[in-house]
Amino acid sequence: MEHTETMVERGRSAPSVLGSSGLSWWKWALLPAMGAMIFGSFHLSTPMRDQAAFEARHNDAFRIVYYHVPMAWVTVVAYFTSIWFGIRYLRTRKWQDDERAVTAAGLGTAFCVLATLSGSVFAKIAWGAYWNWDPRQVSIVMLLLIYASYFTLRGAVTTDSARGNLSAVYSLLAVFAVPFFVFIMPRMSPSLHPARMDMSAWPHKVVFLSSFLCFTVLFFWMLQLALRVHLARRARQREIV
Protein backbone atom coordinates (compact mmCIF):
# COMPACT_ATOMS: atom_id res chain seq x y z
CA MET A 1 0.00 0.00 0.00
CA GLU A 2 2.81 2.32 0.92
CA HIS A 3 4.45 1.46 -2.39
CA THR A 4 1.26 2.29 -4.28
CA GLU A 5 0.86 5.63 -2.54
CA THR A 6 4.37 6.46 -3.60
CA MET A 7 3.38 5.66 -7.16
CA VAL A 8 0.32 7.92 -6.98
CA GLU A 9 2.47 10.64 -5.51
CA ARG A 10 4.98 10.13 -8.29
CA GLY A 11 2.14 10.32 -10.74
CA ARG A 12 1.50 13.82 -9.49
CA SER A 13 5.03 14.99 -9.09
CA ALA A 14 6.68 13.35 -12.10
CA PRO A 15 5.50 15.92 -14.64
CA SER A 16 7.21 18.61 -12.60
CA VAL A 17 10.16 17.76 -14.80
CA LEU A 18 8.25 19.65 -17.48
CA GLY A 19 6.92 22.45 -15.29
CA SER A 20 5.68 23.25 -11.82
CA SER A 21 2.62 21.51 -10.45
CA GLY A 22 0.81 24.84 -9.87
CA LEU A 23 -0.59 27.17 -12.47
CA SER A 24 2.64 28.93 -13.19
CA TRP A 25 3.21 32.21 -15.01
CA TRP A 26 4.02 30.60 -18.36
CA LYS A 27 0.59 29.00 -18.44
CA TRP A 28 -1.16 32.30 -17.79
CA ALA A 29 1.15 34.00 -20.33
CA LEU A 30 -0.08 31.56 -22.95
CA LEU A 31 -3.60 33.07 -22.83
CA PRO A 32 -2.70 36.56 -24.14
CA ALA A 33 0.17 35.23 -26.27
CA MET A 34 -1.99 32.78 -28.21
CA GLY A 35 -4.80 35.38 -28.36
CA ALA A 36 -2.44 37.95 -29.86
CA MET A 37 -1.12 35.36 -32.30
CA ILE A 38 -4.66 34.51 -33.44
CA PHE A 39 -5.48 38.20 -33.79
CA GLY A 40 -2.30 38.80 -35.79
CA SER A 41 -2.83 35.78 -38.00
CA PHE A 42 -6.22 37.14 -39.11
CA HIS A 43 -5.28 40.81 -39.37
CA LEU A 44 -1.95 40.70 -41.14
CA SER A 45 -1.74 40.55 -44.87
CA THR A 46 -1.02 36.99 -45.89
CA PRO A 47 2.57 35.96 -46.61
CA MET A 48 1.82 35.19 -50.27
CA ARG A 49 -0.43 38.18 -51.02
CA ASP A 50 1.89 39.83 -53.52
CA GLN A 51 2.83 36.75 -55.44
CA ALA A 52 1.29 36.92 -58.87
CA ALA A 53 1.35 33.15 -59.23
CA PHE A 54 -1.29 32.83 -56.55
CA GLU A 55 -4.77 34.09 -57.29
CA ALA A 56 -6.07 36.79 -55.02
CA ARG A 57 -9.06 34.75 -53.89
CA HIS A 58 -6.68 32.19 -52.37
CA ASN A 59 -4.79 34.67 -50.24
CA ASP A 60 -6.82 34.21 -47.09
CA ALA A 61 -6.32 30.45 -47.28
CA PHE A 62 -2.63 31.03 -46.65
CA ARG A 63 -3.42 32.18 -43.12
CA ILE A 64 -3.60 28.50 -42.26
CA VAL A 65 0.18 28.45 -42.47
CA TYR A 66 0.24 30.09 -39.01
CA TYR A 67 -1.45 26.98 -37.59
CA HIS A 68 -0.67 24.10 -39.94
CA VAL A 69 3.14 24.41 -39.85
CA PRO A 70 3.42 24.83 -36.04
CA MET A 71 1.13 21.80 -35.56
CA ALA A 72 3.44 19.76 -37.80
CA TRP A 73 6.36 21.08 -35.73
CA VAL A 74 4.69 20.03 -32.47
CA THR A 75 4.15 16.57 -33.97
CA VAL A 76 7.92 16.24 -34.42
CA VAL A 77 8.58 17.60 -30.90
CA ALA A 78 6.07 15.13 -29.43
CA TYR A 79 7.48 12.14 -31.29
CA PHE A 80 11.03 13.01 -30.27
CA THR A 81 9.83 13.41 -26.66
CA SER A 82 8.27 9.95 -26.94
CA ILE A 83 11.48 8.51 -28.38
CA TRP A 84 13.50 10.12 -25.59
CA PHE A 85 11.32 8.59 -22.87
CA GLY A 86 11.37 5.25 -24.73
CA ILE A 87 15.15 5.21 -24.70
CA ARG A 88 15.10 6.25 -21.04
CA TYR A 89 12.78 3.32 -20.31
CA LEU A 90 15.33 0.93 -21.80
CA ARG A 91 17.87 2.28 -19.33
CA THR A 92 15.72 2.62 -16.22
CA ARG A 93 12.95 0.01 -16.85
CA LYS A 94 10.57 2.22 -14.87
CA TRP A 95 6.94 1.94 -15.97
CA GLN A 96 6.56 5.70 -15.55
CA ASP A 97 8.95 6.28 -18.45
CA ASP A 98 6.94 3.91 -20.63
CA GLU A 99 3.78 5.82 -19.68
CA ARG A 100 5.47 9.13 -20.53
CA ALA A 101 6.56 7.77 -23.91
CA VAL A 102 3.09 6.58 -24.88
CA THR A 103 1.44 9.79 -23.63
CA ALA A 104 3.78 11.93 -25.75
CA ALA A 105 3.21 9.65 -28.75
CA GLY A 106 -0.56 9.97 -28.32
CA LEU A 107 -0.42 13.75 -28.23
CA GLY A 108 1.97 13.74 -31.19
CA THR A 109 -0.51 11.64 -33.17
CA ALA A 110 -3.34 14.03 -32.27
CA PHE A 111 -1.31 16.99 -33.56
CA CYS A 112 -0.29 14.95 -36.61
CA VAL A 113 -3.97 14.34 -37.46
CA LEU A 114 -4.70 18.07 -36.99
CA ALA A 115 -1.78 19.00 -39.26
CA THR A 116 -2.99 16.52 -41.90
CA LEU A 117 -6.58 17.80 -41.76
CA SER A 118 -5.60 21.48 -41.86
CA GLY A 119 -3.28 20.70 -44.78
CA SER A 120 -6.07 18.91 -46.63
CA VAL A 121 -8.41 21.89 -46.22
CA PHE A 122 -5.74 24.14 -47.70
CA ALA A 123 -5.04 21.60 -50.48
CA LYS A 124 -8.70 21.64 -51.49
CA ILE A 125 -8.71 25.43 -51.79
CA ALA A 126 -5.28 25.86 -53.37
CA TRP A 127 -4.81 22.72 -55.45
CA GLY A 128 -8.40 21.61 -56.05
CA ALA A 129 -8.45 18.34 -54.11
CA TYR A 130 -8.19 17.29 -50.49
CA TRP A 131 -5.59 14.71 -51.43
CA ASN A 132 -2.94 15.23 -54.11
CA TRP A 133 -0.34 12.55 -53.33
CA ASP A 134 2.07 15.35 -52.60
CA PRO A 135 5.33 14.08 -51.01
CA ARG A 136 4.57 15.93 -47.77
CA GLN A 137 1.05 14.51 -47.62
CA VAL A 138 2.38 11.00 -48.19
CA SER A 139 5.16 11.40 -45.63
CA ILE A 140 2.83 12.64 -42.88
CA VAL A 141 0.50 9.68 -43.51
CA MET A 142 3.50 7.35 -43.30
CA LEU A 143 4.24 8.88 -39.90
CA LEU A 144 0.64 8.32 -38.83
CA LEU A 145 0.85 4.68 -39.96
CA ILE A 146 4.11 4.17 -38.07
CA TYR A 147 2.52 5.42 -34.86
CA ALA A 148 -0.72 3.55 -35.54
CA SER A 149 1.47 0.43 -35.59
CA TYR A 150 3.07 1.58 -32.33
CA PHE A 151 -0.32 1.72 -30.60
CA THR A 152 -1.42 -1.55 -32.21
CA LEU A 153 1.75 -3.19 -30.94
CA ARG A 154 1.08 -1.90 -27.45
CA GLY A 155 -2.50 -3.10 -27.58
CA ALA A 156 -1.41 -6.59 -28.61
CA VAL A 157 0.88 -7.13 -25.61
CA THR A 158 -0.67 -7.71 -22.22
CA THR A 159 2.41 -7.94 -20.00
CA ASP A 160 3.58 -4.55 -18.73
CA SER A 161 7.30 -5.23 -19.03
CA ALA A 162 7.04 -6.85 -22.50
CA ARG A 163 4.87 -3.97 -23.71
CA GLY A 164 7.34 -1.43 -22.38
CA ASN A 165 10.32 -3.22 -23.90
CA LEU A 166 8.75 -3.71 -27.33
CA SER A 167 7.47 -0.12 -27.45
CA ALA A 168 10.84 1.28 -26.48
CA VAL A 169 12.66 -0.81 -29.10
CA TYR A 170 10.07 0.25 -31.68
CA SER A 171 10.83 3.86 -30.68
CA LEU A 172 14.43 3.28 -31.71
CA LEU A 173 13.14 2.66 -35.25
CA ALA A 174 11.29 5.97 -35.07
CA VAL A 175 14.59 7.76 -34.36
CA PHE A 176 15.34 7.28 -38.06
CA ALA A 177 11.79 7.23 -39.43
CA VAL A 178 10.63 10.59 -38.02
CA PRO A 179 13.49 12.73 -39.43
CA PHE A 180 13.36 10.82 -42.72
CA PHE A 181 9.63 11.32 -43.30
CA VAL A 182 9.56 14.90 -42.03
CA PHE A 183 12.77 16.42 -43.33
CA ILE A 184 14.27 14.19 -46.07
CA MET A 185 11.56 12.42 -48.07
CA PRO A 186 9.50 15.58 -48.87
CA ARG A 187 12.63 17.16 -50.38
CA MET A 188 13.47 14.21 -52.61
CA SER A 189 10.87 14.99 -55.27
CA PRO A 190 8.96 18.02 -56.59
CA SER A 191 6.18 19.18 -54.28
CA LEU A 192 3.06 21.30 -54.51
CA HIS A 193 4.04 22.83 -51.19
CA PRO A 194 5.75 26.20 -51.56
CA ALA A 195 9.52 25.76 -51.33
CA ARG A 196 9.73 28.88 -49.20
CA MET A 197 7.26 31.46 -48.02
CA ASP A 198 7.70 35.18 -48.15
CA MET A 199 8.22 35.94 -44.47
CA SER A 200 10.46 38.92 -45.06
CA ALA A 201 8.07 41.38 -43.38
CA TRP A 202 8.72 41.41 -39.65
CA PRO A 203 5.02 41.17 -38.57
CA HIS A 204 4.78 37.87 -40.44
CA LYS A 205 7.94 36.62 -38.78
CA VAL A 206 6.72 37.67 -35.32
CA VAL A 207 3.33 35.98 -35.72
CA PHE A 208 4.80 32.88 -37.36
CA LEU A 209 7.51 32.39 -34.73
CA SER A 210 5.18 33.22 -31.83
CA SER A 211 2.79 30.60 -33.19
CA PHE A 212 5.59 28.02 -33.02
CA LEU A 213 6.35 29.09 -29.46
CA CYS A 214 2.70 29.11 -28.34
CA PHE A 215 1.96 25.68 -29.80
CA THR A 216 5.12 24.23 -28.27
CA VAL A 217 4.24 25.60 -24.81
CA LEU A 218 0.65 24.37 -25.25
CA PHE A 219 1.96 20.91 -26.10
CA PHE A 220 4.13 20.70 -22.99
CA TRP A 221 1.25 21.87 -20.81
CA MET A 222 -1.06 19.27 -22.35
CA LEU A 223 1.66 16.65 -21.92
CA GLN A 224 2.04 17.58 -18.26
CA LEU A 225 -1.71 17.24 -17.66
CA ALA A 226 -2.02 14.00 -19.63
CA LEU A 227 0.91 12.55 -17.69
CA ARG A 228 -0.72 13.41 -14.37
CA VAL A 229 -3.89 11.63 -15.46
CA HIS A 230 -2.17 8.59 -16.96
CA LEU A 231 0.36 8.10 -14.19
CA ALA A 232 -2.30 8.40 -11.49
CA ARG A 233 -4.60 6.00 -13.37
CA ARG A 234 -1.80 3.51 -13.94
CA ALA A 235 -0.76 3.69 -10.29
CA ARG A 236 -4.35 3.02 -9.26
CA GLN A 237 -4.56 0.04 -11.65
CA ARG A 238 -1.43 -1.37 -10.11
CA GLU A 239 -2.95 -0.80 -6.68
CA ILE A 240 -6.03 -2.82 -7.67
CA VAL A 241 -3.91 -5.59 -9.19
Place this chain on the structure above:
Amino acid sequence: MNGNYIAMAVALLGWVGLFFYLVRLDRRFRDGEHEG
Protein backbone atom coordinates in the same frame (compact mmCIF):
# COMPACT_ATOMS: atom_id res chain seq x y z
CA MET B 1 -13.39 40.30 -44.71
CA ASN B 2 -16.50 39.61 -42.63
CA GLY B 3 -15.72 35.93 -42.93
CA ASN B 4 -12.32 36.63 -41.46
CA TYR B 5 -13.84 38.38 -38.44
CA ILE B 6 -16.19 35.46 -37.84
CA ALA B 7 -13.35 32.95 -38.19
CA MET B 8 -11.18 35.01 -35.82
CA ALA B 9 -13.99 35.25 -33.26
CA VAL B 10 -14.52 31.48 -33.44
CA ALA B 11 -10.78 30.84 -33.09
CA LEU B 12 -10.46 33.22 -30.12
CA LEU B 13 -13.51 31.79 -28.37
CA GLY B 14 -12.25 28.28 -29.00
CA TRP B 15 -8.85 29.16 -27.58
CA VAL B 16 -10.29 30.83 -24.46
CA GLY B 17 -12.53 27.80 -23.93
CA LEU B 18 -9.63 25.37 -24.32
CA PHE B 19 -7.43 27.49 -22.03
CA PHE B 20 -9.89 27.57 -19.16
CA TYR B 21 -10.62 23.87 -19.61
CA LEU B 22 -6.89 23.21 -19.22
CA VAL B 23 -6.76 25.55 -16.20
CA ARG B 24 -9.62 23.62 -14.63
CA LEU B 25 -7.89 20.30 -15.28
CA ASP B 26 -4.63 21.69 -13.93
CA ARG B 27 -6.24 22.85 -10.67
CA ARG B 28 -8.30 19.71 -10.33
CA PHE B 29 -5.32 17.42 -10.57
CA ARG B 30 -3.21 19.65 -8.39
CA ASP B 31 -5.92 19.47 -5.73
CA GLY B 32 -6.16 15.71 -6.11
CA GLU B 33 -9.88 15.64 -6.96
CA HIS B 34 -9.16 12.94 -9.53
CA GLU B 35 -8.78 10.45 -6.76
CA GLY B 36 -12.41 10.81 -5.72
